[in-house]
Amino acid sequence: MPNEASPLPGPQSPGTGLHDLRGPHSPRKIPGWAATTALLLPAYAWLTLAVFLPLATMFVFSFLNKTPMGQAPVEFTLRHYRAFIDQGYLVRIAWNTLVMGFWTTLICAVLGFFAALALVRCTAGRQRETLLVLILLPFWTNGLVRVFSWTMVLRENGFLDSLWHLVGDGSISFLYSRPAIVLGLVHGYLPYMILTCYIALITIDDAVIEAAQSLGARWGTVLTRILIPLAAPGLISGAVLTFVPVIGSFMEPRILGGKVGMTLGTVIEDQFTQAFNWPLGASLSFTLLAVVLAIFATFSGVLKRGAAA
Amino acid sequence: MTEVHIRSIAKSFGPVPVLHDITTQFAPGSFTSLLGPSGSGKTTLLRIVAGFVTPDRGAVTIGTRDVTAVPVWGRNIGMMFQSYALFPHMSVARNIAFGLERRGIRGAEARALVDQALEMVRLTGFGARSPKELSGGQQQRVALARALVIKPSVLLLDEPLSALDRRLRQDMQVELLRIQRETGLTTIFVTHDQEEALTLSDRIAILDRGRIVQSGKPAEIYERPQTRFAAEFLGDSNFLTGTVEQGGVRLADGTLVQSAHPLPAPGAKATLAIRPEKLQVSTTAPNRLTARIVTVIYAGPVLSYLLETLDGTRLKLFQANRDGTILAQGATITLGWSPEHAIPVAE
Amino acid sequence: MRLGHIFLGAVLVFLYTPILVLMAMGFNASPLYQLPFQFSTRWYGDLMGNEGLLTAGFNSIVLGVITALVATTLGTLAALALNRHSFRGRSLLQLLLLPPIAIPWLITGTAMLIFFFWTGIGRGMHALVIGHVALAVPYVVLVVGTGLKTIRTDLEEAAMSLGSTPVHAFFAVTLPLLFPSILGAALFAFAVSLDQFVVSYFLSSPGYVTLPVQIYSAIRKGFTPEINAISTLLLLGSMSVILIFARFARPQSPGASK
Numbered sequence: 011m012p013n014e015a016s017p018l019p020g021p022q023s024p025g026t027g028l029h030d031l032r033g034p035h036s037p038r039k040i041p042g043w044a045a046t047t048a049l050l051l052p053a054y055a056w057l058t059l060a061v062f063l064p065l066a067t068m069f070v071f072s073f074l075n076k077t078p079m080g081q082a083p084v085e086f087t088l089r090h091y092r093a094f095i096d097q098g099y100l101v102r103i104a105w106n107t108l109v110m111g112f113w114t115t116l117i118c119a120v121l122g123f124f125a126a127l128a129l130v131r132c133t134a135g136r137q138r139e140t141l142l143v144l145i146l147l148p149f150w151t152n153g154l155v156r157v158f159s160w161t162m163v164l165r166e167n168g169f170l171d172s173l174w175h176l177v178g179d180g181s182i183s184f185l186y187s188r189p190a191i192v193l194g195l196v197h198g199y200l201p202y203m204i205l206t207c208y209i210a211l212i213t214i215d216d217a218v219i220e221a222a223q224s225l226g227a228r229w230g231t232v233l234t235r236i237l238i239p240l241a242a243p244g245l246i247s248g249a250v251l252t253f254v255p256v257i258g259s260f261m262e263p264r265i266l267g268g269k270v271g272m273t274l275g276t277v278i279e280d281q282f283t284q285a286f287n288w289p290l291g292a293s294l295s296f297t298l299l300a301v302v303l304a305i306f307a308t309f310s311g312v313l314k315r316g317a318a319a
Numbered sequence: 320m321t322e323v324h325i326r327s328i329a330k331s332f333g334p335v336p337v338l339h340d341i342t343t344q345f346a347p348g349s350f351t352s353l354l355g356p357s358g359s360g361k362t363t364l365l366r367i368v369a370g371f372v373t374p375d376r377g378a379v380t381i382g383t384r385d386v387t388a389v390p391v392w393g394r395n396i397g398m399m400f401q402s403y404a405l406f407p408h409m410s411v412a413r414n415i416a417f418g419l420e421r422r423g424i425r426g427a428e429a430r431a432l433v434d435q436a437l438e439m440v441r442l443t444g445f446g447a448r449s450p451k452e453l454s455g456g457q458q459q460r461v462a463l464a465r466a467l468v469i470k471p472s473v474l475l476l477d478e479p480l481s482a483l484d485r486r487l488r489q490d491m492q493v494e495l496l497r498i499q500r501e502t503g504l505t506t507i508f509v510t511h512d513q514e515e516a517l518t519l520s521d522r523i524a525i526l527d528r529g530r531i532v533q534s535g536k537p538a539e540i541y542e543r544p545q546t547r548f549a550a551e552f553l554g555d556s557n558f559l560t561g562t563v564e565q566g567g568v569r570l571a572d573g574t575l576v577q578s579a580h581p582l583p584a585p586g587a588k589a590t591l592a593i594r595p596e597k598l599q600v601s602t603t604a605p606n607r608l609t610a611r612i613v614t615v616i617y618a619g620p621v622l623s624y625l626l627e628t629l630d631g632t633r634l635k636l637f638q639a640n641r642d643g644t645i646l647a648q649g650a651t652i653t654l655g656w657s658p659e660h661a662i663p664v665a666e
Numbered sequence: 667m668r669l670g671h672i673f674l675g676a677v678l679v680f681l682y683t684p685i686l687v688l689m690a691m692g693f694n695a696s697p698l699y700q701l702p703f704q705f706s707t708r709w710y711g712d713l714m715g716n717e718g719l720l721t722a723g724f725n726s727i728v729l730g731v732i733t734a735l736v737a738t739t740l741g742t743l744a745a746l747a748l749n750r751h752s753f754r755g756r757s758l759l760q761l762l763l764l765p766p767i768a769i770p771w772l773i774t775g776t777a778m779l780i781f782f783f784w785t786g787i788g789r790g791m792h793a794l795v796i797g798h799v800a801l802a803v804p805y806v807v808l809v810v811g812t813g814l815k816t817i818r819t820d821l822e823e824a825a826m827s828l829g830s831t832p833v834h835a836f837f838a839v840t841l842p843l844l845f846p847s848i849l850g851a852a853l854f855a856f857a858v859s860l861d862q863f864v865v866s867y868f869l870s871s872p873g874y875v876t877l878p879v880q881i882y883s884a885i886r887k888g889f890t891p892e893i894n895a896i897s898t899l900l901l902l903g904s905m906s907v908i909l910i911f912a913r914f915a916r917p918q919s920p921g922a923s924k
Contacts (some may be wrong), residue, residue, distance in 0.1 A: 042751065043886075049747035053740040053803050060800030061766050061774060062779035071780050078784075084696040125677045132670030141674060143912060150908040154878045155897040158707050158885055159688035160701060162894075169687045172701050197681065202678075251768075258770025261863060265885060269902065275772050282776055282868065292780060295773045302769060370825060391826040404824035417838075418828030462824075469828060647691050 062256040065299075072293035075288060082210040090293035095185065100277070100294075111257040114195040115249050121196070122203030123241065129204070130211045142208070147274060149201035157265050160194045161185060163265070186268035194266045195256050210244025211237065246312045254302050274298060320347035321382040321472040321505050323368060327379035330363055337363045339529045341377070345473070346366050348503045352497070352516035354553065355526035362477060364526070365509045369475050370394050381472050392421075397471030397504070399479040403458045405450040410435075411461050412446030418469035436464040439498060456487045463495070465500060474499070474506040480515065492518055513553050517541070525549050543580075546665045550592040557593045557634045559661075562586065568661075572630045576606050577658035595623070595635035597660040600646070604655025610634055611651045622646075626654070685901065692894030699891065703730025709891040719896050722880035726860055729791070729876060733798040733859035738852040740799070741806025742844075748807065749814045762832075763804040771864035774801075779868040790871040797865045802855035809854055851909040856906050 053246050075087045124144070133141055148156060163169040164185035174182050184190050214237070222232050238245075252263030267273075274294065281291025306313065323345040330338040345351050353361040366372040368379055371392035378387045386394050406414050412433050419429045429604045437443050440460035450458055459479060466474060468486045480495075496519055499506050510516050516523050517537045517598045524534035525548070533540055544550035547558060561570040567577045568589045576591055583589050601607070610626035613633075622645060624636040638656065646652065683898075691699050695706035713719060748760060766774065775797070782793050817840055825835035863878035870879045877900060884893050 029905075043753065046747045046751045047754050049743040053744035054759065054762070055806070056740055056796075057762065057766065057800055057803060060778065060796045062762075064774070064777035067766075067781040067784055068777040071784075124673060128670030128674045133674070141678075143683065143909070144678060144769060147905055147908060148685065150857055150861065151685075151901050152861045152863065152878055152897075154882055155688070155901055156685065158881070158893070158897065159684035161885075161889070162687045162691050163684045165699075167700065169683070169701075197684065200677070201681070232709045254768065255770050258772045260772055261867075261882065270670065275770075278772060278776060282779060288780060295776050299769065299773050302773070306768065321786065369827060371826075390831075391823075392831050395829075396827055398824065398827035400820045400824060402820055404820040406821060406824070406839055408839075417825065417830075421829030421834075463825075465828070475827075490853055634851050 069296055071289055072296050074289040077288040088286045090290045091297070093290060093293065094297075103272050103277055104274055106188075106272070107257050110191060110195070110263075110273060113192050114188075114199065115253045117192065117196050117251050118200050118203040119245055119249055122200055122239075123207050123245060125168045125200075125204045125206035126211050126241075127237065128246075129208055142205075145204055148197075148200050149205075153198055154261055154265075156197060157194045157262050160190070160197065160266060164190055164193075185266065187270060188267065190266040191263050193273055194262045195259065198262070199252040201257065203252055206244040206248035206251070207241055208244070210241040214240050218282055243312050246309055250309050250313060254305060258298060258302070262295045320501050322347045322380075323473055323505055323507070324378075324380040325364075325368070326378045326380070328364070328367060328374045328379070330360075330367065330372065330374050334339075337529055338367075338374070340532055341529075343524060343531055343534060345505050345507055346522075347505055349521045350499055350506045350508065350519060351524060352508045352510055352520040353524050353526060354510055354513060356511060356552065358528075359526040360529040361509045361511075361526045365475055365477055365507060368473070368507060369396055369398055377621045395469070396475055397466030397469060398472070398475045399462050399466050399477065399483055401456075403450075403462045403479075403482075405458055405461055405465075407450055409450075410446065411442070411448050411450060411453070414450065414461060415446075415465045415468050415522075418465065422469065423548045432468055433464075436468040439467065439501075440464045440494070455483055456491060459483065459491060460494070463498065467498070467504075471504065474502075474504040476506065476508040478509055478511070479516050481510075482511070490517075495519065496516040517553070523553070525552060527552075543662060544592055544664055547590060547592065550662070550664050555595050555635060555637075557595060557598070559591045559593065559632070561589060561591075562579050563589050568663075572628070574608060576661055578661040578663060579658040580661070580663055582663050590666055591661045592664045593656055593661055596637040598634070598636045598654045598656050599638075600652050601655030602653050605658055606661060607653050607655045608634070609651060609653050612646055615648050616646060617645065626652075688894055689898045691899070692891055692898045693889065697891060699889070709895040713892045713895045716892055719877070719880055719884070719892065720848050721898075722875050722877045723896065725791070725874060726877040729794055729798060730856040730859040732795055733802050734852045734856040736795070737799045737802035737806050737855040738848060739838035741803045741851060741855075742810050742848055744803070745807045745814060750819065763807055764826045766801050767804050767812060771862075771869075773802075773866040775865040778865065782869070788871070789869050790874045793869040793871075794866060794874070794876065798859040798862060798868050801865060802858045804857060805854050806851040809851040810844065813844050813850075817843050820829050850911050853907050857911065860900070860904050860907070 073086045073088065074089055075085045075089065078084045090097075094104070129138055129141060161168070164183055165171075166181050166183040166185070167181060168185070171181050171183055174180075218236060218240075219232055222236050227235065258271075258275055260273065260279045263271035263273045263276050264279075265271075278291050278294045278298070281287045281294065325341055325343050325345075328338055328341045329336070341364060353364060355361045363372055367374050368381075370386065370389065370393075374387070378385055380386065381394060381396075396564060405411075406417065409417070412430075415427050415433045415436050416425075419425070419432060424432065433446060434443070440463055442457060442460050442464070445453070445457070445461070450461065453461065455564050462479070471631075476495075480491050483491060492515060508516075508519060520535060520537055523537050523540055524531045525540065527534070527546075527548045533545045540553055541550060544553065544556070547556075550556040550558075559568065559569040559570055559576055561576070563582050563585045565575065565585075566582070567575045568582065568591055578591060608628055610628045610632075612624050613627050614625040616623040616625070620640055622638045622640055624638070624646060626634045626636060628634065634654065690703065692709055693705055693707065694701075695704040695708060748756060778793070778797050779789070782796075784789055787793055787796070820844075821839050822830075822832070822835040825839045826832065830838060861878070862876075863882065866876045866879050867882065870876060875883075877896065879891055881897060881900075884890065
């Protein structure tokens, strides 16, 4: 029944409204669950093969009495989980690893918080954007190369020494020491800490700070009573995501620590590449994983909120 | 022109029932508003007609065809969305031609139809623009043209004007009504704006918590609301509660209020709804109440007064600002109204 | 405020000094990194003759491209389901994307080594592909998912109301709008693969090593400025990839007005 007044022909009469629907597909719905499964299966099958099954296998391996090679039968044992008791030096190494993680995280947190604060309070627009990109850029470059680059700076007669020679004699080189490891790690994770603190600080309304100042708060009070508490989620997620990879690191201690660079990470690496004691390596890896998961579980609330922001 | 029938539709999202057993029909060429607060199920009902939501029970018929099992893309509907939903990567003309292409109409034929559609929404010459370069109102017109050009069986509008500012919105209402009349399309319009529903519709269906509580012509619903909810949601209302006695309603303070409408059986509780503009300052009207003016709101053409009776019942009075006299705050006045305007409503 | 700028300047000096020193030493004539600086391109010339580093570099690029292609495909599909479908267990699946990112690579790498050894998958290029894709997929899901969130779902609904099937609506509307995010995700996946060292270290076979692994063993054997040369190229390479990515991932939400 076309309406004559209309510049367009009227709507089609009932029942024939679809005759000209010539889509390339049959007008049928694919069941939702089938589509969802088809979309998810490839990625999760891959992750299962590459990550979840390996982690499960490693767990099983950690109970074997020796690396299953050749025909020799293997037995199950809890021995490797007693390694911390049986081999006392491991406790010392684990402690050193935690101390290394602590210092790295603390230095990153202090520097990162103030750098983020400076970004938020002292820069704006394009300048801020450029600075952020410059700060984050190294984070996405090869970590190994960046660690290696510190050896150029810290070695005897390296860049640091040649700067020093402008004012004094001798050498202030401290390559192959614990501070060198921490320095390299701070260099690696500082950009990330700046980012998480920046994200937390940027959401703070200027009016909040002005309100505090109008109530007579000094700069120090604003910092400790307003900025730090409000930035806490950023600080905490930054700290967790620094501490976790740091206690699992092995390449930084190897390159910058030399002989003094024994950490849990290097001990684990040794089991796989030198000592060929895979079950011990697996049990140490798993102990480390347990620590990591415990940290994540403890801070999951904060991390989730950070991810949502 | 196509008729749309909805029979015994029910829908739950998980454990939450959204629609309970809805049966209604949309007459050929009619303009119906589904009016209700958010969460009333009006959008879900529209999306069931569109085919985006599959009902748990019931059937949808467009014309003579039962489309309950037909997916959206097979229903030949025209739909306008709250956010315009124009394809940002296509020109205005390509947006409008999208549905034609799906129907195998291309080339010169499609161009001619697109131009006609642009003319209809008064955007001739805008075809090559990108949606980004258009104002909100213009984008809305493109969305309308895109929905109309495919000659849909039914036009579904999901609060399409809510993103526009007030003035533009009134212009679009006029435009929408003109085009709807010209095309004679059966139109279902979802809104939470009562004024918009009153202005545009042939018929309003008021939804509350998944049920159609009343439907009918705008004037019918406004003048004769059947429930307290309908009286409150469409327009403003005063409510007086009491017991049915001697052909009237006896209030707590002993006043007997007459109503010209059928009341429940004597002895039953009853609520009467009286529109604030139907009250007047009068000592001679058959129904009277004394009340003190608590607040005076001056709104230009209309004066609103908030009043309180002796027993604390709050009342509203609207008066046209005829000669600029304003009743004083704190004054006690006698309000009167005709039994014709005391409408018994269900709670 | 002056103080803030000075502090930020100091942070930048800290971040870039070693990198610039590394790059400079690649152009210093002394094989022992001795100063004063004498400009020379000798090490870049030597690099051209260093079969080991060149092969490793080539391997890294091939591996990066394969990783980018596979991870982008898998991750985009998963991102679609995770962002556009509602189903039970969705939050659990989202949680399962975190282990590859959050667990230290040392743990993931050694676990892969054990599993691949035990199942006979072994080490080498195929093992590296399996590992790198797994590490890159979560990032792809994240980047593409962020892109998807800026594309309103009612665009696809509008297409369907005009007669598109869901599949057609996806290809005609969502995919073109999502393309910048997908390209960004692919670049990101490439960068993840290119920069990956720890997992590669455990999965490389003597016959197939990636550039970072080759650099690591070279460093451990003793330094040569050729490493500085190739490292410079690697740094510049991944920096440009990330800068290009940043352009694509900029929050210029497609579908939103300017």
